[in-house]
Amino acid sequence: MKPNYPFNCWYVAATSEEVGRRPLGRRLLDVPVVLYRTGAGAVVAMRDRCVHRAYPLSSGHLEGDRVVCGYHGFAYDPDGVCVDVPSQENPPIGARVRTFPVFERGPLVWIWLGQPGAAALRTPPATPWLTDPGWASFGERLHVGANYLLLHEHYLDLTNVFAMHPANVPPGIDRLPYLDEVEVSEMSVRYTRALPPARLAPWEAEATGLPRGPEYHRREQGTFVSPALHVQRWVIDTEQGDSYEQLRMHGFTPETPTTTHVFLRVARNYSTDRALVSDHLRGFFLDMIGRDAAVLEVVQRQLAEEGEPGRDINVKADRAAVRARRVAQAMVAEETGRPLPRTPTNAIARS
Amino acid sequence: MKPNYPFNCWYVAATSEEVGRRPLGRRLLDVPVVLYRTGAGAVVAMRDRCVHRAYPLSSGHLEGDRVVCGYHGFAYDPDGVCVDVPSQENPPIGARVRTFPVFERGPLVWIWLGQPGAAALRTPPATPWLTDPGWASFGERLHVGANYLLLHEHYLDLTNVFAMHPANVPPGIDRLPYLDEVEVSEMSVRYTRALPPARLAPWEAEATGLPRGPEYHRREQGTFVSPALHVQRWVIDTEQGDSYEQLRMHGFTPETPTTTHVFLRVARNYSTDRALVSDHLRGFFLDMIGRDAAVLEVVQRQLAEEGEPGRDINVKADRAAVRARRVAQAMVAEETGRPLPRTPTNAIARS
């Protein structure tokens, strides 16, 4: 399978906690990358492959700010330049490994694996709720055996909840209303939807502590911020004018064309000092994402067996997902010069 | 490996017992199929793939006579028409999955995966001994990691018994006589062979209860009924004119080009009310087929490593096997328009 992800895009490489004074090897966009932190705390990312032989630098160790290969001891400075070859006086001129721009903000380390000069033209997407003291958040990293676009499309169409997670739906709602709006920009796709008033689902009551009796209005917003990031916003509005907001952020970073690193973060603007709420929501979302992943891995295997693409029939609920796929395809087409694939089944079928 | 099995042929899909009110997913001729039974008991077979996303319907559930996808809840009638998409008022026009003709008779469900209109022109092979009250039968389903033709050829040349199953051969016989006859029709190949008089092998004595002292005549007949079915007939004739007949039927259904579902049925016209005889024969045949499968899986792996075909030297004992392979190849050639492969080593070598 040809990669269907763009390189000119900031992706989450790791959580801040994961990167330290032991080299961390990770495959990102099918590129082997080693990540580590200098003595001063700066994050370094470089190609995880010695210039000399095909051995990963992540199997070596750090000496000061240098990473030293575990095979013949070649040493590299944080700029990727080979500065020591123990078997000779001077290292070969020009021997260096490629380094990658990184950007650390809050709990995440972002990486740019695209065209070297272009990184400076863009910044990773803003994630203010991860650093704003008015919000509480927690995270998990997962590995899913499915292409990253299957994950994006899955979370851009929540109508699967009735079949997959019926206990999570607010009581009395047995069908989601159509999307109110789907906004498409150069790189992002956003839908919004208002839900009819309904009482709280058990997980909502548990998390918010709101009384279970009344009905509440809810607003849902899903955003394909970029090929690297999906953000879902879920707001419960009370009669008193309070808004209980919750953001579920998925950093989707392709590991290979058929596997994805998922960096889940969940933030909320209520009960920010209650660890029990975090624990509850963590269990709730891990349980849900586990079921999501199991389904998507089945889909990935079936797609691999089918070989040829293009059989899917899309329906109205797929409006945002289909547009997001289109955005990603256009970015890949622009980068590679390959033509944008025809997607004959992408037309929305009649209601 | 290109498929070497014809589609225009009835194959065993499942035993009747296997098909019920839980959808059963099974790969047949490399096609994913879901099988289930309607409330009225009719067997339904359709492509095991939702029209919407690549998710197997067999991972969903039944609602009445409908199968409902476990991902977004798309529902299908037994005729494959999508009749409900929960996220919108009406399902897309024309959304349907392919269904396959099925035919249930006795303990077996047959399926037609070929050209849709052509099913009606043929019927599954007759298997009267499976339903005739004068016969007793039992069955097992097995999975073998070898191409279906390797199985056919194996059972069309029983001279391997001396190397593989020497304890099963009637005492005193150390070589099988040549085949008396090999009849070839459009789709079938049948050989017959008379054995010289010999006393009973232990398994024969155990099954028939006949006295071990005398010698008996035996007639053996092996039939490649179609690419889907092999039937072996083994008759022990007594001096008194009684015939102890036993039929071993193998439904061979390719799962993939290199794996096969084997539907074994063993029927007999003697001791039909004695369960102990069935138990004895079941153990006997399972033991034998287990050793057969182990050998054929080794052959399959070696063929895969060899890559190019056509090295085999055939001998007289392969007469029926070679003709059966030829029949299957001709059916595939006719269906696909690909030319019949040259099989330079197929000539029978001199005795």
Add this chain to the structure above:
Amino acid sequence: MKPNYPFNCWYVAATSEEVGRRPLGRRLLDVPVVLYRTGAGAVVAMRDRCVHRAYPLSSGHLEGDRVVCGYHGFAYDPDGVCVDVPSQENPPIGARVRTFPVFERGPLVWIWLGQPGAAALRTPPATPWLTDPGWASFGERLHVGANYLLLHEHYLDLTNVFAMHPANVPPGIDRLPYLDEVEVSEMSVRYTRALPPARLAPWEAEATGLPRGPEYHRREQGTFVSPALHVQRWVIDTEQGDSYEQLRMHGFTPETPTTTHVFLRVARNYSTDRALVSDHLRGFFLDMIGRDAAVLEVVQRQLAEEGEPGRDINVKADRAAVRARRVAQAMVAEETGRPLPRTPTNAIARS
């Protein structure tokens, strides 16, 4: 991956101990081979595949000097001629499997898998220290998941010891001197190196029993004798003019393009009657080769992921390794008529 090993070369097929009266199946240069010994003790090697069906003869058994297939009982004489087909009176004319020249000397059995007539023009490399009573030797067989050239190159550049096996280096030496000489002949590459005086490493003291106080001169010589054989000579010279010599021989026999059989032999000209020294050295070398293999298997996997070759930067320490690779490539090019690959990164980088 196309094979990068020549066929016209004697390789180690097995140790003498491994070949006996049970057929031994082994894949050598991606060819399935069966090895056994006749009643008189001669080693026989033939293609491990019956002429009739793709079943390995090594799964059969011996009858006298014949190997009998376990499927239908076809029997073969040591010259590969099929002499019995149990199901008919005479075997097919001309039915035979290919046999391979073998050569047993000391503890090893060598095989020629190349052009049939050419075996007689060459002999396996001389290994006098394996049979000379003035030397003691022992051996082990290992299986490594890496191309045979990765193993050759690894042992032709010992500068990895500082990163991989620092405890084995004589104390006070923190860098190996440059190679004194690299001699290249038609099929072999040899380097020599003199080490500066140093005290004994623990393993040297243990093996030789020499006093630990003084410093000793050492001479090291590594030889790519042929694509099949690497020999390393390690000599410790005493003030008294005694030479403690040790030879480490690696028979590298490709199993497949990405896996290798390693036949390790270690010989010494001192303490030849002390089994404890053998035990010590066996543990020492097995430990080291285990770590070597782990690294090379990682390199092999990374090369497989990279797909395209040619990224390696070579340094001065690779002089012998690069020439050995060139010798092997030239042999393959000559055999196959494929052009010698360009190796743009093979130039030695400046010191």
